[in-house]
Amino acid sequence: MTIPIVFSVGEDPVKLGLVASLSRPDGNATGNNFFVVELTAKRLGLLRELLPKAARIGLLVNPGNVGNTARVLKDAEATAPAIGLQIQVLNANNSDEIDAAFATLVSDRADALLLGPDAFFNSRRVQIAILAARHMVPAVYTVRDYVEAGGLMSYGTDLTNSVRQQGVYAGRILRGTKPADLPVVQSTKFELVINLRTAKALGLEVPPALLARADEVIE
Numbered sequence: 001m002t003i004p005i006v007f008s009v010g011e012d013p014v015k016l017g018l019v020a021s022l023s024r025p026d027g028n029a030t031g032n033n034f035f036v037v038e039l040t041a042k043r044l045g046l047l048r049e050l051l052p053k054a055a056r057i058g059l060l061v062n063p064g065n066v067g068n069t070a071r072v073l074k075d076a077e078a079t080a081p082a083i084g085l086q087i088q089v090l091n092a093n094n095s096d097e098i099d100a101a102f103a104t105l106v107s108d109r110a111d112a113l114l115l116g117p118d119a120f121f122n123s124r125r126v127q128i129a130i131l132a133a134r135h136m137v138p139a140v141y142t143v144r145d146y147v148e149a150g151g152l153m154s155y156g157t158d159l160t161n162s163v164r165q166q167g168v169y170a171g172r173i174l175r176g177t178k179p180a181d182l183p184v185v186q187s188t189k190f191e192l193v194i195n196l197r198t199a200k201a202l203g204l205e206v207p208p209a210l211l212a213r214a215d216e217v218i219e
Helices: 037-050 066-083 095-107 119-123 125-134 144-148 159-174 196-201 208-213
Strands: 005-009 029-033 056-061 086-091 112-115 139-141 153-157 190-195 216-218
Touching: 005 159, 029 159, 037 066, 037 112, 037 139, 037 153, 037 208, 056 066, 056 095, 066 086, 086 095, 095 125, 119 125, 125 139, 125 144, 139 144, 144 153, 144 190, 144 216, 153 159, 190 196, 190 208, 196 216
Parallel strands: 005 029, 056 086, 056 112, 112 139, 139 153, 190 216
Antiparallel strands: 153 190
16 A cells, blocks of 8 residues: 655755656655755845844854755855855754854854754754854844744745645545645745844844845734
């Protein structure tokens, strides 16, 4: 018996071997592909808009997440010089290394932090948000969870919408549609979330144009 699978993944499902192609899965699996790594340049641009005088930015990545980290570094190193930013790469794959990364960030007087996409970082989002507040480090994150935990700003895929798409596909399969006949859906809905309380605590004034584009402002 073949069991249908409806997935939601941040990496390319073709490269992961989950489907033959996005348009024709040709197997027992389909679902949605939400973008995380691909938004690095956009996040850097938003950070520049928020902090027009910033010069050096810390980029925290997990070296254990090899594929994601390589892509993030490549995109960041290609984008940063064009918008007048220097990137300082910081590595962490456990809680102590996160603490150490922030200590380095502060001692080197970086102007802000960009967090790389990583499931481990997401599980430590409260620790990261607390450290950023304690050390007065403006930080831009990958998903809204960090901002809800007290982080400053995030830009990323609307994951609620992605999960909803999973439910839609699961319903269609239960009604008889084959996974092979359902193309993989790629995210088209993204959200910018800003925590004004955190901005005020950091002594930052968020540009009105940036606030106007925010999908949600936490006050």
